[in-house]
Amino acid sequence: MNAAAQFESVTQVFGDFTAVDDIDLTIPAGKLTTLLGPSGCGKTTSLRMLAGYTRPTSGRILIDGVDATRMPPEKRGLGMVFQSYALFPHMTVAENVAYGLKLRGTGRKERDARVAESLQLVGLGHLAARKPRALSGGQQQRVALARAIAIRPKLLLLDEPLSNLDARLRVQMRAEIRRIQHETGLTVVLVTHDQDEALEMSDEMVLMRAGRIMQQGAPADVFSAPANRFVADFLGYENFVSTADGLVTVRPEHVVLVPGETSAAEGLALPGTVRDIAYRGVDILTTVEVPDGSEAILLRSHVRAEEAPRLTPGQAVTVTARPRHLIALTD
Template sequence: MAAVVRLDRVRHTFPGVVALDDVELTAPPGRLTALLGPSGCGKTTLLRVVAGHLRPAAGRVLIDGRDATALPPERRDIGMVFQSYALFPHLTVAGNVAFGLRMRRLPRETVRRRVGEALDLVGLADQASRRPHELSGGQRQRVALARAVTIRPAVLLLDEPLSSLDARLAVQMRGELRRVQRETGLTAILVTHDQEEALELADEIAILDRGRVVQHGAPQEVFRAPATRWVAGFLGYENVLDLPGKGPVAVRPEHLGVLRPGDEAPGDAHVVEGTVADVRFRGTGYTITFRTAEGRTLVAVSPDDGLAPGAPARLYVPLSRAVGLDGRPT
């Protein structure tokens, strides 16, 4: 049965470093919560505290209402998928998936049935007799996922599970991971540094900075209304400028428009004049670095390269795309 996970004022330190600073966080039952943030922000430490690999210096970890703070990992009813797969090379695919069940001394028939169900779930029923070295990276990660879910844990913890895969395979595996989580109904907590991965997979996102949860909510809510200037910058709102009557606002590069000579800006837009500083090809278009008359640098994305460095240009800011920052902390 899916469980709720709650961290109650959790604090953890390493020598000279506060890794988690009074963290309050709830991961709702049956939903996937992503922990997102830059390297060193505390997200992996938080996951290890939930797993029981680290005991916090202060605060509590509650799983389904039970205080699990002092419980060892094996008594927390948790399944875990690692970045490195952590498969046993001498065991077959079926043997790896069965490992946790055999450690629990379940009947042989129960083990056989659950392994079969888990391999069907991840699409590897025909690979049961193979060894890990005979599989692709994506297949090995699916074996690791099957092993974690076959014990039917209350909570599934995912530690950067797709970061070792190439970009195309990682995108494919996102769909597999989301499908498995939804079909099993497991409560899941995912650690990732990849914003696109978090936005695509998560029901909820918690953004961490310097050991604190600085924003927590639905992906659309977090992305469209960053709570602080730091969160706005982290989520790609690279451009900060002052608009008359609105104060400081943040705008993503793809939301800035480029005006050609003679073009009219949309009625709800603010126009900025300046000079093109740089133009770079990015596959689907061009990144244009623009310097305003006041010396501010802005970055826009354009589908063509009709502008050259040194040329005068105009950008427009759709007011509906501008996120107000007035009074928000950094």
């Protein structure tokens, strides 16, 4: 795997708070990598260290194999798009996109060509003469993206770029960023707290917690085999059960409820009581209370309506799942 950037034993400490804790990370070239996790997990600090806005307390950051740990941001050849698009209100769209090129001394002819190319790529060539105030939020986001792309960066860094958009625009822009990444072959690093965004957009997903990397890999690999309870919980797994072999999780769509009591030669078979049934048109979400040692836990089964057994609250059932759907976890 060719590396566009690497973190080697990188730590960042602010006072008595460790924001990033001795991480090793490889950003593959030509891929879209997401740094995912809750607030305070260290993902934005990692991005800022990669961009050069924050210097690591210890460790090294390499860009294209070159030690960039002490290199200033303007020497790293990176493009960045923030949550706030930071467009200049007095400049036109074209002038905003050209700004980084002018700072780099790019000639007028090449500058105009790159601006036109970048605006065409984001679908805004027809708005080159507009001012930012005349654009929608989604269009402003595209201008910021075009400005970052125009300088032909080694890496494109995106810090929660979709968080200020409404739900419909976020979904649209996910697809647009993926399209642009595929068409250009850019290496992109995206910071997000949204697991759906990361799963949909990533080639490589890095899930962080308390400054450490919990798991890294292709989205399908991480989702199908979470390394621990934190990863499983963050990615939407809801059912956690203590067994003789340790903690396991199972997705609601893999839980089958059998009326009455039954046993299973293998897999999961737990006695329970139906507590709630939520009919949602094409599917049904059933919540079952199951004894778990000294206390009860709630497990959920999510199945298509036509495949669901006819159950009622208070009814005794057996919660079952096949062995291949049980995922062993560490705490």
